[in-house]
Amino acid sequence: MRLKKILLILWMLIIPLIAFSETGERLWLRYNPLPDDVQARYAGLVSVYFEPGSSTVNVARDELNKAFRGLIGGRLQFQDNIKKSSLLIGKEISSKADVDGLDEALKKCGSEGYVIKSAEIGGRNKIIISANTDAGILYGTFAFIRMMQTGRSPGNLNIIEKPKYDLRLLNHWDNLDGTVERGYAGHSIWWNREKDFDDLKEHYRIYARANASVGINGTVLNNVNADPQVLTHDYIEKFARFADLLRPYNIKVYMSVNFSSPAIIGGLEDSDPLREEVRQWWKQKVAEIYDLIPDFGGFLVKANSEGQPGPQDYGRTHAEGANMMAEALEPYGGIVMWRAFVYSPSGDDRAKQAYNEFVPLDGKFHENVIVQVKNGPVDFQPREPFSPIFGAMEHTSLMIEFQITQEYLGFSDHLAYLAPLQKECLESDTYVKGPGSTVAKTTDGSIFNQAHSAIAGVANIGRDINWTGHHFAQANWYAYGRLAWDHTLAADNIAVEWVKMTFSHAPDFVQPVLNIMMRSREAVVNYMTPLGLHHLMGWGHHYGPEPWTDIENARPDWLPRYYHNASEYGIGFDRSESGSNAVEQYSEPLRSMFNNPGTCPENLILWFHHLPWDYRMSSGLTLWDELCYHYYHGVEEVRLMQKKWDRLAGMIDQERFDHVQHKLKIQAREAVWWRDACLLYFQTFSGMPISYELERPTHDLQELMELEFDMTHHN
Numbered sequence: 113m114r115l116k117k118i119l120l121i122l123w124m125l126i127i128p129l130i131a132f133s134e135t136g137e138r139l140w141l142r143y144n145p146l147p148d149d150v151q152a153r154y155a156g157l158v159s160v161y162f163e164p165g166s167s168t169v170n171v172a173r174d175e176l177n178k179a180f181r182g183l184i185g186g187r188l189q190f191q192d193n194i195k196k197s198s199l200l201i202g203k204e205i206s207s208k209a210d211v212d213g214l215d216e217a218l219k220k221c222g223s224e225g226y227v228i229k230s231a232e233i234g235g236r237n238k239i240i241i242s243a244n245t246d247a248g249i250l251y252g253t254f255a256f257i258r259m260m261q262t263g264r265s266p267g268n269l270n271i272i273e274k275p276k277y278d279l280r281l282l283n284h285w286d287n288l289d290g291t292v293e294r295g296y297a298g299h300s301i302w303w304n305r306e307k308d309f310d311d312l313k314e315h316y317r318i319y320a321r322a323n324a325s326v327g328i329n330g331t332v333l334n335n336v337n338a339d340p341q342v343l344t345h346d347y348i349e350k351f352a353r354f355a356d357l358l359r360p361y362n363i364k365v366y367m368s369v370n371f372s373s374p375a376i377i378g379g380l381e382d383s384d385p386l387r388e389e390v391r392q393w394w395k396q397k398v399a400e401i402y403d404l405i406p407d408f409g410g411f412l413v414k415a416n417s418e419g420q421p422g423p424q425d426y427g428r429t430h431a432e433g434a435n436m437m438a439e440a441l442e443p444y445g446g447i448v449m450w451r452a453f454v455y456s457p458s459g460d461d462r463a464k465q466a467y468n469e470f471v472p473l474d475g476k477f478h479e480n481v482i483v484q485v486k487n488g489p490v491d492f493q494p495r496e497p498f499s500p501i502f503g504a505m506e507h508t509s510l511m512i513e514f515q516i517t518q519e520y521l522g523f524s525d526h527l528a529y530l531a532p533l534q535k536e537c538l539e540s541d542t543y544v545k546g547p548g549s550t551v552a553k554t555t556d557g558s559i560f561n562q563a564h565s566a567i568a569g570v571a572n573i574g575r576d577i578n579w580t581g582h583h584f585a586q587a588n589w590y591a592y593g594r595l596a597w598d599h600t601l602a603a604d605n606i607a608v609e610w611v612k613m614t615f616s617h618a619p620d621f622v623q624p625v626l627n628i629m630m631r632s633r634e635a636v637v638n639y640m641t642p643l644g645l646h647h648l649m650g651w652g653h654h655y656g657p658e659p660w661t662d663i664e665n666a667r668p669d670w671l672p673r674y675y676h677n678a679s680e681y682g683i684g685f686d687r688s689e690s691g692s693n694a695v696e697q698y699s700e701p702l703r704s705m706f707n708n709p710g711t712c713p714e715n716l717i718l719w720f721h722h723l724p725w726d727y728r729m730s731s732g733l734t735l736w737d738e739l740c741y742h743y744y745h746g747v748e749e750v751r752l753m754q755k756k757w758d759r760l761a762g763m764i765d766q767e768r769f770d771h772v773q774h775k776l777k778i779q780a781r782e783a784v785w786w787r788d789a790c791l792l793y794f795q796t797f798s799g800m801p802i803s804y805e806l807e808r809p810t811h812d813l814q815e816l817m818e819l820e821f822d823m824t825h826h827n
Contacts (some may be wrong), residue, residue: 134765138249139322139586140613141260143182147617150263151184156198157266159189163202166247172201172253175321179257187554192278201241201249209233211240217272218244220531224329225274225363226252228259230267239266247362248327254325262612273598276556279447279482279511279566281330281366282323282594283412284573288339289346292655294517296524297574299582302354309353315355319573320361326593327786330364333569334413336451339370340376343397348614352404364409366449367401371413372421373432384426385436398440411437412484417454430454430469431476445562446530447512451475452485452501455669461685462669463489467500475507478564484511487537487551489694490675492519492570493646494637497706498537498714500697501546503554509562512537512555516588517572517823520655521636522582524572526779527772528636529629531591531603535819538599543699552599556701567596570594582775583768586614587629601797604630639708639746639783642791643739644684645718647675648790653821656782660817677722678797683735684718695720696763714738725798736800743787746808748774748784789816 129589145151146331150711158180161739162173177188199365204213210233217227226243241252255273259266285293287345291302305312323331333354334342341347341565355365367750374393382391401408415422415433423433455465470483477483483505488496492515502510514534521528538552545559552558557565569592580586587610593608607629609705611622640657641648649672650658659672674686685695688707695706705711708779709721714730754776761769790811791802802809 113526120253120383122274128814132559134767136583136586136771137318137615139318140261140562140578140590140610141318141321141325143179143615144679145185146183146260146263149531150260150617151675153266154180154184154260155186155793156182158186159197160199160201160292161194161197162190163204165203165248165249166246167340168250171324171360172246172250172525176201176253176257179260183260196582198236199239199241200233201253203245203249204633205240207243210525214240214242220272220274221248222274224248224251224327225272226255228252228256228269228271230269239269247526250362251327253558254327258325258613259289260340261607261707263612263617276552276599277565277567277596279330279409279564280328281332281566281568282328282516282571282573283332283336283368283450283513283568284571285335286333286550287335287337290343292574292730293335293337294515294519294570295572295574296517297475297572297576297579297585299575301573301575302790313357316357320358320363321577322589323363323720324361326590327597327714328593329362329754330366330409331358331571332412334364334368336412337418337420337796338370338414340370340373342367343369343373343377345400348404350403351408354410355405358639364407365405366412368414369414369437370421371415372425380599382426383421383432385423385428386426391436391439394437394440398446399446401412402446408444410441410480412449412451412543413437414451414453417451429473429476431473431481433480434481435476439479442478442480446480447567447603448478448481449483449484451513452483452499453491453513457667457669461687461694463687464686464692464694464697467504467697470501471504473508473732474505475509479509482509482511482564482566483566484513484566486513486515487534490646492520494633495536495715496645496646497698497719498540498542498551500542500694502551503549503559503699504697506544506554509809510555511564511566511568512551513568514572515570516592517570518585518588520649520784521633521640522779523655524576524585525775525782527582527584527590527632527775528823529584529591529603529607529627530588531606532594532630532633533602534592534595536677537598541702543702556599561577569593569707571594578771583772584629584775586610608687613763615768618763621760624760628753631676632753635746635753635783638749638803639744639786642742642746643714644716644734645721646685646791648672650821655821656819659793670739678794680797681728682722682724682792683797684722685720686722687720691722691751700750706719720755725800734800736794736798737803740791740802740806741795743791747780747783747787750780754780784810785816792816 129612148588155490180188180260210229221244222247224247225673228239231240233239243249243252286300286302288303290299317332321735351365372383373388374383378393411545414420415423434448452466452470454461454469485501490498540551543548572585590610594601607626611625648659650656661672695703706720712720723734729738788809
């Protein structure tokens with residue numbers, strides 16, 4: 113009997129270890145016990161009145177119960193009576209109790225916002241979570257859980273929030289065969305699974321909960337380089353299954369479509385958007401979709417870009433192509449997200465082409481068309497200026513697109529916290545309506561009366577047990593969602609939230625990790641592409657450095673030398689008035705500032721200017737020496753990140769500690785690879801020595817030029 117008791121106790125100790133293996137699968141929704149002092153603040157709130165409602169309300173109620181059970185070790189006591197409850201949640205609280213200011217607060221919340229408010233009712237202090245819709249209840253509940261997870265005091269609350277953007281989407285670049293374009297965390301979670309859908313439901317619910325917790329309300333389930341088969345009935349049925357599962361979490365599904373679908377799968381002669389037969393085909397297909405998915409979000413379209421078909425194949429404009437689809441979707445409330453990522457193999461500067469193609473079409477798109485614009489004018493580089501399209505199309509809804517997956521920032525091998533990159537873009541001043549006309553304000557409806565405000569992030573999610581391949585890459589999913597909800601949040605505050613929710617509340621852990629995260633993106637810029645250099649990555653894979661790449665018959669704008677223009681005379685892309693004149697696409701005073709190397713921000717100077725190697729920088733150093741110091745500083749920053757992480761041994765679980773430590777070793781080695789490859793190659797043009805204060809390169813240039821990249825080790 114005694115042996116049985118011992119075995120039972122051992123089993124009870126082992127079960128939590130099995131159920132909560134530290135793999136990262138639970139993301140930031142871990143709900144591990146809080147520190148005692150934090151638990152004490154919330155222990156008096158277990159008596160809850162939760163107004164009954166839809167499946168979305170049920171999700172919120174279940175999540176709150178799960179959070180309390182994990183965070184403070186107690187089940188909620190759900191009450192039917194407001195008087196007996198200390199936490200009141202529902203849309204009709206103001207009709208059941210007199211709460212000063214609640215009705216006025218709810219008027220500010222819109223359709224997805226919420227109020228979290230302390231109030232005295234019947235002589236007792238209570239906390240109210242209220243909203244105008246079930247979606248608001250869901251987001252308010254998750255916000256309250258986040259307060260618990262991060263240790264915020266529940267006293268004297270008066271929170272009124274609503275999202276800055278109406279549409280907050282993830283874009284999955286997932287192919288129907290299960291591969292993921294630019295995916296570094298394994299194969300697609302959606303397509304070509306070995307397991308049945310029913311066996312994967314719990315896995316998908318983690319995804320849904322994670323998105324709901326940060327306010328993401330839409331997801332595009334397939335690649336923008338769309339397979340036409342996605343519009344066949346079998347795949348529409350699969351989309352419907354995902355839509356049914358995600359709906360309670362206030363997440364709509366969207367579909368990327370191939371513009372030539374009417375001809376490829378519809379049997380039509382062509383896909384000319386002005387032909388009535390083609391227009392009818394799209395209307396019938398949209399009706400078929402909405403018959404199975406009544407709340408389907410709409411289409412995402414990549415057209416006449418990188419070989420994808422589009423309306424220009426028939427002499428039509430982007431507006432004519434987008435409007436055809438918009439007319440089919442409009443009766444159902446659906447939208448078209450039409451990507452502005454276009455460039456042709458012309459002699460003109462690639463950075464100018466999207467602006468030149470789309471800005472003349474301003475005002476010609478239907479109201480339910482949103483033009484989706486990458487944050488920079490080229491292609492998700494470690495650093496770019498903001499796209500000049502922002503602010504230039506005031507009669508068109510614009511949707512900013514960020515890349516969460518680290519296509520150009522070391523895949524899932526390098527730690528690069530991307531909230532500072534996103535903030536840098538969102539807070540950039542376009543000056544289109546004078547000072548303060550930030551990119552964020554030109555897209556969120558603050559300045560222009562757009563029909564829709566929207567933001568998209570290219571997902572970094574795959575089948576890896578930790579979802580993103582690198583534990584710290586989870587922070588980029590989290591931070592994107594938080595900034596999509598409120599772009600005024602500070603990058604460091606978001607990082608602290610994530611660290612506390614994901615790892616630990618201990619200040620001795622949180623502060624060093626915050627320091628690592630906040631310096632990481634700039635470190636990557638420095639050891640890859642400092643001073644405005646861009647697109648130095650390897651052909652095809654975009655992983656390591658290949659500034660020397662030369663492919664016979666390749667398009668010039670797919671090769672690094674198109675961008676760096678290194679020669680014995682200097683380096684950089686001349687986009688000033690004497691060059692491609694890309695500066696003309698920006699409003700004053702930016703145009704003049706960028707045009708002059710003396711006033712151009714030095715972190716973008718080689719983006720806008722081709723300068724001689726001996727050009728004097730503000731530091732007094734020559735351009736060559738400045739470039740060298742930036743590359744070396746990037747390497748030293750990663751080494752410092754390594755040291756800071758190693759000192760945290762024993763403060764978190766060994767499994768995740770070892771994983772991050774291993775990744776940082778890879779990053780440190782590859783930072784040196786980047787530094788040596790770029791500087792040794794550029795040195796063949798500059799003919800100038802690397803300062804003797806700096807350590808010697810550890811590689812030979814020829815050795816680096818002969819390296820072959822194995823993609824199988826990086827996905």
